[in-house]
Amino acid sequence: MMDYVWLIPLFPLIGFLVNGLLGKSLPKGVVGTIGSLAVGASFLVTVAIFFEFLKLPADVKAVEKTVFTWIAAGPFKAEAAFLIDPLSLIMMLVVSGVSTLIHIYSIGYMWDEEGFYRYFSYLNLFVFAMLILVSANNFLLMFVGWEGVGLCSYLLIGYWFEKQSASDAAKKAFVVNRIGDFGFLLGIFLIFWTFNTINFREVFAQAAANYQAGSFVITAITLCLFLGATGKSAQLPLYTWLPDAMEGPTPVSALIHAATMVTAGVYMVARCSTLYVLAPVSLTVVAAVGALTAIFAATIGLAQFDIKRVLAYSTVSQLGYMFLACGVGAFTSGIFHLMTHAFFKALLFLGSGSVIHGMHGQQDMRHMGHLKPYMPITYWTFFLATLAIAGIFPFAGFFSKDEILFHSLISGHYVFWGIATVGAFITAFYMFRAVFMTFHGEARFDHHHVHPHESPPLMTIPLMVLALLSVVGGFVGFPIIEGANKFKEFLAPAITPLVHEIHAPVWFEITMMIFSMAVAASGIFLAYKMYIKQPELPEKVTEKFPSAYDVVYNKYYVDEIYDAAVVEPIKQGSDFLWHGVDEKVVDGAVNGSAGVIAWLSGHLRKLETGFVQNYALAILLGAVLIAGYLLGR
Amino acid sequence: MQILFFILAAVALISGVLVVFQTHPLRSALWLIVNFFAVAGIYLLAQAEFIAAIQVIVYAGAIMVLFLFVIMLLNLRQPEAQPAMPFFGQKLGGIILAGFTAVILVYGFTQAKLPPAREMAPGLGNTESIARSLFTDYLLPFEVTSVLLLVAIVGAVVLAKTRLK
């Protein structure tokens, strides 16, 4: 079965082509089924390969399968080849599995849309690109997938492209991503220049053998690659596209901006763990950016009223946690959180989509409330996901988040641990704020015009599956008990650890677990107090700190700052280049040369007098000159 | 011998000047005939008897007669006042340039190293030698020339034909 690993991206590609070319004339049910089956087939193949991989002998860490050689130019060689190892298997399972559920959900959610087939073809193309990204065995192929997911993100965010805000958001996403991609490309160039190869295994083997920790070139490479990761995974300073990306359909937000595309950066950092452990400076940068992003986005999230915005900032924040984990050297914890986050964040987005669907397009939480009786399945699944994200035992998020906090503490990064803990408090707070505002309390919508209802089974069944995963998904990484952390065991061969395992005493670990639970619980309690018990409390807090509230509500004015500091100067520069250079210099040169020739010919034409004798004189003159030359030699 | 040459040369030169500077074209034509005769005389001095005869018959006898026919046909009067030419100094420039031509050519020919003269080939008279050469070495040009003449005839007829109504 491993020889057929190329089937995994092939199925969604076929789905893309069939739906894209023929979808317009096919009935909607067929289109949706083709899309979902394509991804489902990929998932099944991945599962088969996963079990086959488990059966391999213990010393085989990875298997490479080449399909064809793409570029072979002198020393530069890029193959279209797959790397099957624990890390890529986990990513492929997550991507294909969650995608299948979201495809099924989308059939119900997007049923009334005109461009139904377009949506599904783009979604399949996205899954194709993402699978290429996570299964590539060299940097260039990974970059192909990287760009592909960026493209599909643009296409899907701008799905309702007739809406100005949607097409603007799509452009913003693409452009900001591009800035990150520039860093990524620089990183690839540096890698090739340093190692003369771009194949993962060769690069990492060379790096481990020939370079010391703290090497300058490795630091440069890792920082460049990390720049790409900040763009794709929406970290500071390139996160601004993600909240705007909520203009796209909600399943798109669930798949791309929660579970898969934004995790590409984390995957990339984890894949290059060998390089990152050789560059402590980069690791610190990664951890710092991750921690700061985590808390920064969390603070913005607690002042937003659009339910999707809250979830968007939550995604940015949780991605910060993943990077923090990688930054302190706990790469497996980062990937673990990636997996659990995929489950509960996708569930949260799909649940919010269910709410929006049931409220006929309403997204503002101030116009919701008391929806629990109307949509019970949505409520319970959403509630379970929120418990998971808040980090309550025994849900999935608890294990992964706790592991991150624990590792950052015991590796000595106390400041980061502090920031992350505060962030966890805020996370629990604003998530439960969202739950209470949406489902509990008073109904703040007009009963006569709005009739909320539960979503059809096509939408609720994926919710339930994801809820199940959010509940039990964490158990594969059970800490403390020896041998219970199956996740870590499985993943370890693919990751280079920073230092050897630091073993803390068991009582310490349990104490920390209880402490994080307490933090989360206090956040929940505060949300309960402010939004259920005393609903007038948020108003009072807002009035007491008006300027602080303004800043947070307006996302710290980051977009405006970028506009003034970056976009405007670039626009003015372009204007100058347009009028000053292109029009004056380039056009001037072209028109000027034509003008010179016109002037010249204007004078030369006077030679054509029409009088024969003038011509005779000219002939004689020429003859004299030639004769003189010939005779004078 | 040389005296004869100088006399003939003087006649040729004077008649040439008169050809150029006479006002009436008829007079130019007549002075040109004189010029041709003088040159034919010089040919005789250069032992080109046949060519001299041909010169008189063809040039003076046929070509100039044709000229005279056309002059009379067109019934030309004296030329009128000449309008200004757009290219100022055409006339002056022409004269100067012609003079310059002469100078250049003279310079060239005097400086040129010519192979030495040869002796007279024995036996051959002028006409016989020309004939011998014409029909052996120069046969092709000879035949081509006849075609050329045919073309000229046709062309002249076509061009000068009056349009039939």
Next chain:
Amino acid sequence: MAVPLSYYLALSITLFALGAVGVIIRRNALVVLMCIEMMLNSVNLAFIGFADYYKAVDGQMFVFFVLTVAAAEVAVGLALVVAIFRNRATVYVDDLNILKW
């Protein structure tokens, strides 16, 4: 005593220059044609001079052909002048100046 070559050439060159002057100066097309004939004649003279100098008959052959060509050219040229005269009622080359800028 034979006439030295340089005399022939000097005369030839002079006649040629005179003919050139005539071509450039005169307005009457017929006179221009006549001056052209004079130029051809002067070239003939040079050829004969060379033929005499080298005692070779090739020079005279050339004259033969030049003569023939000149005859043909005069015929066509005069036919042209007649045609133009019929069209434009002028023989002055100055008046034929519309083929200009």
